[in-house]
Amino acid sequence: MPPKVTDTRTTSAEALHAVEAETGAAARRIVATYAEDFFDGVTLMCMLGVEPEGLSYRKVAAEFEEAAAPKKAAKKAAKKTTKKAAKKTTKKAAKKATKKATKKVAKKAAKKTTKKA
Numbered sequence: 001m002p003p004k005v006t007d008t009r010t011t012s013a014e015a016l017h018a019v020e021a022e023t024g025a026a027a028r029r030i031v032a033t034y035a036e037d038f039f040d041g042v043t044l045m046c047m048l049g050v051e052p053e054g055l056s057y058r059k060v061a062a063e064f065e066e067a068a069a070p071k072k073a074a075k076k077a078a079k080k081t082t083k084k085a086a087k088k089t090t091k092k093a094a095k096k097a098t099k100k101a102t103k104k105v106a107k108k109a110a111k112k113t114t115k116k117a
Contacts, residue, residue: 024050024052027045027048027050028045028050028051028052031044031045031048031050038060039060039061039064042055042057042060043057
């Protein structure tokens, strides 16, 4: 009978964990290279399953939503105020133009009446 052969090539759990950590770090570097901003990078890492420990997509997404919401409201308010200001200036300009035009017409009419008399 041949002697029992044991497999000496078995990999330990520590070695597998080291390879997984190394692969995850490499994947994170690649994702960071292609991501346009922080939120995009977090989204891609979480989709691929290579996010670092302690990173929660829900927390990051909530913070991103909070940061984006006031900006939208501020932009809308700024648009309204600029539109109102533009309307006011056009109204004022129109009033001035009509006043000038009426003054010119009145002056011309006064000159004609003085010349005829």
